[in-house]
Amino acid sequence: MEQEKPKYKLFDAKGQILGRFAVEIAKYLSGKNEVNFTPNIGGNGWAIVINSDKVRLSGDKAKKKIYWHHTGFPGGIKAATFEEMMIKDSRKVIEKAVKGMMPKNKLSVAANKRLRIFKDENHSYAKQLEKSE
Numbered sequence: 001m002e003q004e005k006p007k008y009k010l011f012d013a014k015g016q017i018l019g020r021f022a023v024e025i026a027k028y029l030s031g032k033n034e035v036n037f038t039p040n041i042g043g044n045g046w047a048i049v050i051n052s053d054k055v056r057l058s059g060d061k062a063k064k065k066i067y068w069h070h071t072g073f074p075g076g077i078k079a080a081t082f083e084e085m086m087i088k089d090s091r092k093v094i095e096k097a098v099k100g101m102m103p104k105n106k107l108s109v110a111a112n113k114r115l116r117i118f119k120d121e122n123h124s125y126a127k128q129l130e131k132s133e
Contacts, residue, residue: 006114007045008125008132013055013094021055022097029111030102042107047098048125049117052090057082067096091117 009028013021027033031043057065065082085093094117102108116125 004044006132008128009045009047010125010129011047011049012051013049014051016055017058018055018093018097022094022101025049025094025098025115026101029098029114030107040107042111044114046114046116046125046128048123048129049094049115050121050123051119052094052117053086053119055090055094067093090119 011021011025011028025047028045028047029043031037031041031045033045034043037043056062062082067080067082067085068077070077080088082093095112095115098115099108099112102111116123
């Protein structure tokens with residue numbers, strides 16, 4: 001089977017609701033937008049996300065949504081709200097949302113490596129985007 005050239009698609013997070021936006025990206029990365037989609041092969045597209053600082057949540061979730069992680073030590077559970085995560089690093093919010101929307105298999109590991117997120121409109125994939133279109 002002949003290898004296809006990778007495709008690049010630009011996603012703008014400005015004013016987008018996080019969950020719905022993450023579903024779009026996950027579908028693209030897993031290859032479900034392709035005509036010849038095969039579940040055991042996956043996609044080869046790269047997702048370039050810009051304006052990650054401008055993504056939002058609907059309703060009052062910005063104060064209520066909590067991200068948990070554990071350090072591995074006893075009593076080492078840490079929590080941060082959506083607002084705190086956006087201040088700390090807004091790219092992590094989109095990364096976690098897309099990772100949660102992907103199928104839990106080996107293909108998702110490779111797909112998550114093809115996700116690039118930038119805080120503003122400046123990115124280094126302009127040439128790839130021109131060739132891909």
